[in-house]
Amino acid sequence: LLYVAPERASTAGFQSLLEQADIALFAIDEAHCVSEWGHDFRPDYRMLRPVLDRFGHVPRLALTATADPATRSDILRELGIPDEGLIVSGFDRPNIRYTITPRDSAARQITDLLARLPGAGIVYAPSRKATEEIAAQIARTGREAGFYHAGLPPERRAAVQAQFVASESMVMVATIAFGMGIDKPDVRFVIHAGLPKSIEAYYQETGRAGRDGDPAEAHLLWGMSDFALARQRLSEVEAERLPAEQARLNALAGLVETTECRRAVLLRHFGENPPAQCGNCDRCLDPPEVIDTSELAQKLLSAVYRTGQSFGIAHIEKVLTGARDEKVTARGHDRLSVFGIVGGEDARLLRPLARTLVATGVLAPSEHGGLMLGPEARPVLKGEAGVTIAKPPERARRSRRARGGSAEATGFVANPVGNPLFEALRARRRDLAAEHGIPAYVIFHDSVLRDMALQRPETLAELGRISGIGARKLETWGPDFCAVVREHLSKERA
Numbered sequence: 001l002l003y004v005a006p007e008r009a010s011t012a013g014f015q016s017l018l019e020q021a022d023i024a025l026f027a028i029d030e031a032h033c034v035s036e037w038g039h040d041f042r043p044d045y046r047m048l049r050p051v052l053d054r055f056g057h058v059p060r061l062a063l064t065a066t067a068d069p070a071t072r073s074d075i076l077r078e079l080g081i082p083d084e085g086l087i088v089s090g091f092d093r094p095n096i097r098y099t100i101t102p103r104d105s106a107a108r109q110i111t112d113l114l115a116r117l118p119g120a121g122i123v124y125a126p127s128r129k130a131t132e133e134i135a136a137q138i139a140r141t142g143r144e145a146g147f148y149h150a151g152l153p154p155e156r157r158a159a160v161q162a163q164f165v166a167s168e169s170m171v172m173v174a175t176i177a178f179g180m181g182i183d184k185p186d187v188r189f190v191i192h193a194g195l196p197k198s199i200e201a202y203y204q205e206t207g208r209a210g211r212d213g214d215p216a217e218a219h220l221l222w223g224m225s226d227f228a229l230a231r232q233r234l235s236e237v238e239a240e241r242l243p244a245e246q247a248r249l250n251a252l253a254g255l256v257e258t259t260e261c262r263r264a265v266l267l268r269h270f271g272e273n274p275p276a277q278c279g280n281c282d283r284c285l286d287p288p289e290v291i292d293t294s295e296l297a298q299k300l301l302s303a304v305y306r307t308g309q310s311f312g313i314a315h316i317e318k319v320l321t322g323a324r325d326e327k328v329t330a331r332g333h334d335r336l337s338v339f340g341i342v343g344g345e346d347a348r349l350l351r352p353l354a355r356t357l358v359a360t361g362v363l364a365p366s367e368h369g370g371l372m373l374g375p376e377a378r379p380v381l382k383g384e385a386g387v388t389i390a391k392p393p394e395r396a397r398r399s400r401r402a403r404g405g406s407a408e409a410t411g412f413v414a415n416p417v418g419n420p421l422f423e424a425l426r427a428r429r430r431d432l433a434a435e436h437g438i439p440a441y442v443i444f445h446d447s448v449l450r451d452m453a454l455q456r457p458e459t460l461a462e463l464g465r466i467s468g469i470g471a472r473k474l475e476t477w478g479p480d481f482c483a484v485v486r487e488h489l490s491k492e493r494a
Contacts, residue, residue, distance in 0.1 A: 010047035015054060023058045026051075028079065031062035032200070035074035036241055040201075045078075052080060065207065066200035069271040091203070091270045095210045096218050098262040099282040100255070102355060102392075103221035106193050107137055113219055114143060114171065119188030120164065123173045124205060126194035134193065135173040148174040166439045168430060179205060185212035186441045191219045195226035198248045199255055199269050212445045222256055224313065224355040228365035231358075231374075253359035259283065259290050259390050288390035293353050296346050297362070297380050297387040300353060301373060303338040304363065307331075309372035313354045316371065321347050348392065356389050421488045422453040428484045432477065443477055444468070458486050 008014055028034070034045035052060050062079050064071075076083060103109065110123060123138075125131045131147040138145035144167060146160045164172045165184050172178065176197075190209045196202040202220070210216025230249055237245045255265050263278035277284045303316050318325045319333045322340025333339060342350065354371070357363040357380075364374035379385035426449060433440040444452075448468040457463035460478045464471075469478070 006042070006044040006048055009051050010044070015051060018051075018055065023055060026055070026058055026060045028060070028062045030064060031075050031079065032064040032067045032071050034062075034078045035067070035071045036244060040197075041241070049078060049080060066204045068200070068269055088271075091267055091272055092263070092274070093207060093210065094278070094280065095213055096206060096216050097280045097282075097285075098206070098218050098220075098266070100220045100222065100262065101282075102352065103194075103223040106221055107134070109221055110134060110191060110193065111137070111141060113189075113191060114138060114141070117189045117217060118169070119186065120167055120170050120184070121172070121187060121189035121191065122179065122205075122208060123171060123191045123193060124176060124178075124196070125173055126175075128175060130193065131173045131175060135171075138171050138173065144170045146170060146172055148172060148178040150175065150177045166433065166437075168426070168440050176201070176205065179208050182208065184208075184439065184441070186214070186446060187211070187216065188214075189217040189219065191221070193221055195222045195230065195252070195256075196220070199251050199266065200248075202252070202255070203266060203270075212441065212447065214445075214447055220256070224351075224358045227253065227355075227359045231361070232365055250361070253361075257356050257359050257389075259288050259388070290388050291349075291391050292386065293349060293389050294380070294383070294386040296342065296349060296353060297357060298383070299338065299341055300350060300357070301362070301377055301381055303336075304371050305373060306336050306338055307333055310370040312370050313351060316354075317347075317350050320350060349389070352392050353387070353389055356387070362387070419453045421456070421485065422449060424484050424488055425449045425452055425481060428480055432480060444473070444481075452481060452485065456485050456489065458482060458489065 004014070028045075028048060030040070031045075033040050033042040034048065035041060052058075060079060060081060062075055062081060064075070067075060072086060072088070075081070076086060101109070114121075123134060125134055128149040128151050131149050135145045135147035146163060148157060148160055148164075152160075160172070161178070161182070164170050165182065168186070187209045190206045192202070192205070196205060206218035209218060227249075230252075234242065234245055234249065251269055255262065255269075258265050261274075261277050261284050262281040263284075264274045264276060267274040279285070299320060300316065303320050304311075307316065307319060315327065315333075317323075318328050319336065319339055320342040322334075322343070324334070328334050328339075354363065357374070358365070358371075361374045361376040362380055363371050363377070365371065376385070380387060426446075429440050429443050429449065432443055445468065448466060451466045451468075452463070455462070455466060457466065460474060460482060463469060463478050463482055464474050
């Protein structure tokens, strides 16, 4: 195997070297990078086509896990692969539970999530500074944690990555620089502390959880400022790429704001025809009450317009609810027709409604961080387009139930068998992994240990009948695990 970057492959000197080799196959990984419709377009990938055509007799294989139908067509065209060469496998990852929640306090929300999520996991943070701050916060709770970003020295990145791969319980807080090429099947959860770049990026990053097929969770915490920043960044996009990037952001807004099944929205984006409900996302497990906020949206938009389209939601909220705030009165906003026109339950809906309006382009960020009318505002103001949102949950004390249920209720517990033998087997695996300097999952996955705890094999012959244990692993590790089972049973019989 010869690994080479597209930039190197396109040079004349390198192609001369290739002329002297007997090439069997060109394999292009992350092939979505060749497409302007792709979520991670890299112009250097466009330089591969002349190389491929120069060696036209060599088969070419393009691989990607995150390409919608338009991107797939573009990949075929750009790399000169015929349509009949397209093979699409299913995008569904049924063992991953998707949950998307408005962000009010990322620090508290992440702490609450980790209190009930066992095992190793990844927290994606929006900046290098945030990775270090969140990792320190997690470590203060007693959980093993590390951080990873492109600003670290290469040897430091390699060390913390190796530590994570070998651990059964470490939480890695990282920027999106982390994850590519990580071979760790027992990641139990992925948490996004901010909005991912696109649905494709979200699918790719959450897909690093549960690769062993066991249950895993994906949590996304998002805020209105995420979409405001994303829409501001659209102004920096080249004109020819703007329609694709706009469509990508709108698709992400649809996933975040949907009141339907999250998995169905995700899979439809990739061209599949999924069932209406999956039974394993927050919308299916706890269907929201959908409320019509069209009239309230008109009031909110009117307040944004009448205050000059330069204030944030906190100020707009004070104006609409009639708060006698010094800044409100100093600007004369208490004399506006919209002052005090919202009260009761509607007042509690203003912020979630504003998030929805920003996400869908009805509101847009102003130059100085305030709110202004967006391109989709006119139909809402004229009553030509309605607005609905999911009713926010009632505020409650921060009990375990309010934070998302106990570990037992969600099915993600450290000992899913309810048997001390399982923990004894995990402890032995942990010791063996440390002794041999290898990741624990290389010895046996949790699913194999669960079967051991259920079937209780005392001999190698009995152990060999468990799925996932080949002859080599049976010979290498079998005696240790049979010994653990026998010791457990002898105590049980005493």
